Amino acid sequence: MTTWTRADAETWLYREARLLDERRYDEWFGLWDRDGVYWIPANEDDYDPATHVSLLYKDWVGLRDRVERLGSGVAYAQSPPSRLRRLVSNVEVEAVADAPGLTALRSNFLLVELRRHVQDVFAGTALHTLRLEDGRARIVRKVVRLLDNDEPIDNLTFLL
Amino acid sequence: MTTAPTELASSGVIPYDDLVGRGRVDGRIYTDASIFDEEMERIFHRGWVYVAHESELPEAGSFVTDVVGRQPIIVTRDEDGEFHAVANRCSHRGTLLCPVERGVAKTFTCIYHAWKFRNTGELLAATFPDGYGPDFDKSNFDLARAPRLAVYRGFIFVSLSPDGVSLDEHLGENAKHQIDLFVDLSPTGKVELAGGVLRYWYRGNWKATIENGVDAYHAQFVHRYWMSKVRPVRQGASGSGEDHEVVLPSIRALGRGHAMIDFRDLRHSIARRTGRSLPTDFDQEIMALRLEGERHPDVMPELSPEDARAYTEAMEQAYGKERAHRLMVDNGTHVGIFPNLALIGASVRKTRPVAVDRTEIQVQAAMLDGAPKAMNTLRIRGVEDFWGPASQGHADDAEVWERANLGLQHTASPWVDFSRGVYREQIDRDGTVVGHVTDEGSQREILSHWLRVMTGSAT
Numbered sequence: 001m002t003t004w005t006r007a008d009a010e011t012w013l014y015r016e017a018r019l020l021d022e023r024r025y026d027e028w029f030g031l032w033d034r035d036g037v038y039w040i041p042a043n044e045d046d047y048d049p050a051t052h053v054s055l056l057y058k059d060w061v062g063l064r065d066r067v068e069r070l071g072s073g074v075a076y077a078q079s080p081p082s083r084l085r086r087l088v089s090n091v092e093v094e095a096v097a098d099a100p101g102l103t104a105l106r107s108n109f110l111l112v113e114l115r116r117h118v119q120d121v122f123a124g125t126a127l128h129t130l131r132l133e134d135g136r137a138r139i140v141r142k143v144v145r146l147l148d149n150d151e152p153i154d155n156l157t158f159l160l
Numbered sequence: 161m162t163t164a165p166t167e168l169a170s171s172g173v174i175p176y177d178d179l180v181g182r183g184r185v186d187g188r189i190y191t192d193a194s195i196f197d198e199e200m201e202r203i204f205h206r207g208w209v210y211v212a213h214e215s216e217l218p219e220a221g222s223f224v225t226d227v228v229g230r231q232p233i234i235v236t237r238d239e240d241g242e243f244h245a246v247a248n249r250c251s252h253r254g255t256l257l258c259p260v261e262r263g264v265a266k267t268f269t270c271i272y273h274a275w276k277f278r279n280t281g282e283l284l285a286a287t288f289p290d291g292y293g294p295d296f297d298k299s300n301f302d303l304a305r306a307p308r309l310a311v312y313r314g315f316i317f318v319s320l321s322p323d324g325v326s327l328d329e330h331l332g333e334n335a336k337h338q339i340d341l342f343v344d345l346s347p348t349g350k351v352e353l354a355g356g357v358l359r360y361w362y363r364g365n366w367k368a369t370i371e372n373g374v375d376a377y378h379a380q381f382v383h384r385y386w387m388s389k390v391r392p393v394r395q396g397a398s399g400s401g402e403d404h405e406v407v408l409p410s411i412r413a414l415g416r417g418h419a420m421i422d423f424r425d426l427r428h429s430i431a432r433r434t435g436r437s438l439p440t441d442f443d444q445e446i447m448a449l450r451l452e453g454e455r456h457p458d459v460m461p462e463l464s465p466e467d468a469r470a471y472t473e474a475m476e477q478a479y480g481k482e483r484a485h486r487l488m489v490d491n492g493t494h495v496g497i498f499p500n501l502a503l504i505g506a507s508v509r510k511t512r513p514v515a516v517d518r519t520e521i522q523v524q525a526a527m528l529d530g531a532p533k534a535m536n537t538l539r540i541r542g543v544e545d546f547w548g549p550a551s552q553g554h555a556d557d558a559e560v561w562e563r564a565n566l567g568l569q570h571t572a573s574p575w576v577d578f579s580r581g582v583y584r585e586q587i588d589r590d591g592t593v594v595g596h597v598t599d600e601g602s603q604r605e606i607l608s609h610w611l612r613v614m615t616g617s618a619t
Contacts, residue, residue: 037458042356042357042358042359042544042548043357049458049459049540050458050461050533050540051527051533051536051540052356053355053357053358053523053524053525053543053544053548054544055358055544055549055550056550057459057541057544059455059459059460060453060456061451061452061453061454061455061456061460062449062451062460064451065389069552072385074384074385075385075552076382076556076559077555077556077559079559116562150357150359152360152361152520152549153360153361153549154360154362154363154549154558155555155558155559156548156549156550156555157549
C-alpha cells in the first residue's frame with residue numbers, strides 16, 4: 001500500500017477536472033469503481049440519503065445511465081451544452097482508517113459555467129474516496145458539497 | 161427582470177376577454193409585467209394558495225416561512241396545535257421578522273427595536289412602551305394575520321382575502337378525491353414531507369410550469385430518454401413483452417383550474433395482467449430507475465417480500481381488501497391544484513411566481529407514514545431523479561419554459577394554441593371533462609379558470 005502525496009492528489013484531481021470541463025464523460029466514468037457512489041446532497045452537507053432527497057445520488061449503474069443520457073442528444077438542458085472551467089485547490093490527503101488501499105481527498109472548487117449567454121458560478125467542497133490498485137485510482141465515493149445546496153439552482157445538468 | 165411595457169399595459173385596462181379564446185391565448189399573458197401584477201393581486205393575494213404541509217410543522221412553535229404572491233408570511237403552529245399565517249413583517253417599522261425558512265420559535269423578536277410577538281401574531285411587548293403615551297393599545301400592533309387558513313388532508317392553504325369561496329368549494333369533490341388518493345397510499349392516511357426540499361428556478365412565467373405538469377403530449381418528446389427507460393419496465397411488467405399501453409392514460413379537467421393526467425385505467429390493466437399492486441410497481445419515476453445491472457443497495461434498495469406483505473396487510477387492515485387494492489393500483493395521482501400545488505407520483509410541488517419571467521419551485525417527497533422504509537427510500541430516489549436542477553425530468557422541462565419565454569417575445573403573431581382535442585373531449589359522469597392523453601384539455605381548464613379569476617367572475 002502506498003500513500004499519496006499532495007502532489008499525487010493534485011495531479012489526479014486536475015486530470016479529473018479537465019475531463020469534466022471538457023465534458024469527456026465516458027473517460028470520466030472510466031475512473032469509477034464498480035461499487036462507486038456519487039452524491040450531491042441537498043439542503044445540508046450530510047444526512048442519511050435513504051430518508052432525504054439529494055440533488056444527485058447515483059450508484060455505478062445510475063451514473064452510467066446519466067452519462068449515456070448526456071450523450072443521447074435529447075438531454076435538452078445540455079443542448080446547447082454548458083461551457084465549464086473549474087479551479088481546484090485546498091487539497092488535503094488522508095488515509096482512511098481501517099481501510100487499507102483507500103485514500104481520501106478533500107478539495108475545494110470554483111466552477112464557472114456559461115450557457116445561453118448567462119455565466120454562473122458554483123463553489124463547494126469535493127470529498128473523494130479512491131481505491132489505489134495496480135497503479136490506478138478508482139473512485140469509490142465522491143461527495144460534492146455545494147455552497148448553495150439549499151438555494152434555488154437553475155441548471156445543474158452538467159456533472160460536477 | 162421586468163419586461164418593457166407593451167401596448168397591453170399602456171392602454172390602462174387589460175382586455176382579458178380578447179386574450180383568451182377557446183383553444184388559444186395571446187402569448188403576452190406569459191410576458192406582460194402588468195398582467196403579472198394583476199395575477200399577484202387577483203390570484204395570489206385573494207384566492208387559496210398552498211403554503212405548507214402540516215408535517216413540516218410537527219410541534220408547538222414549529223414555523224415555516226413563505227411568500228404568498230408578494231407577501232412574506234410565517235406559518236406557525238401554536239401551543240394548542242392551531243395553525244396561523246402571520247405577516248413576516250414587524251408592525252413597527254416593517255422589518256422582516258424571521259429570515260430563515262423553518263424552525264421552532266414560540267416568539268419572534270424584531271432585531272431593529274426588539275418588539276416581540278407571539279407566534280399567533282400577538283404583540284407581547286414594545287420596548288420602552290411609555291414612549292407611546294398612556295393610550296397605547298398594543299393590540300393595534302399585532303402582526304397582520306391571513307384572513308383565512310384551511311387544511312385539507314394535511315395540506316395548508318391560506319387566502320389573504322376575507323371573502324371568496326371556501327377551500328372546500330375551491331377544491332371541489334374531484335380535486336379532493338385526488339388528494340385523498342395521494343394521501344391514502346399510507347395505511348395511516350398520513351404523508352410526511354420530512355425528507356428535504358429540492359429548490360430550483362427558471363427564467364420564465366409561472367403558468368408554464370402548472371400547464372406543463374398536466375401535459376402528457378410533451379412527455380414522449382421532451383422526456384424521450386426517460387420514457388425509453390419507463391416503457392420497457394411497464395411492458396416487462398406484463399410478462400409478455402407486448403405493448404399494453406393500448407390502454408392509455410387520459411387527460412381530465414376537474415374544474416376551478418384543477419386538472420390531471422389520469423393513469424388509473426392503464427395501471428389497473430397492468431395489475432390485471434401481472435397481479436402486481438405495490439405503489440413501487442407503478443411509480444413512473446421509480447420505473448425509470450430500474451436499470452440493468454447489479455445495484456448498490458444503499459442507493460436502490462429492494463423492497464423485500466416481507467416488506468411488501470407487511471405493507472399490503474396494513475393497507476387491507478386500514479381500508480378493507482378491495483379498496484386497499486384499488487388505492488395501491490391507482491397509486492396516488494398526477495394532479496395540478498390551481499394555482500400553485502401539484503401532486504405527481506410521490507412528489508409535492510409548490511410553484512412560486514417571483515416576476516413575470518422568473519419562477520421558483522420547491523419539490524418535496526411525500527413519505528408514506530406506516531410504509532416500509534425501503535418503499536419510502538425508493539419514492540425519494542424517484543422524486544430526486546425526475547425533479548430538481550440536476551434531474552433528468554424537470555431540467556429539460558425548464559429548458560422548454562425558458563425557450564418559451566424567449567420565443568414569446570415575438571408578439572407580431574401572438575397566439576399560443578391549446579386546441580388539441582377540443583373536438584373529441586367528453587363530459588364524464590362525475591362532471592369532469594376527459595380527453596385523449598395527448599390532448600390539451602388540462603391547459604384549457606387552467607386558462608379558462610385563470611380568465612374567470614382575472615375578469616372577476618370567479619375568486
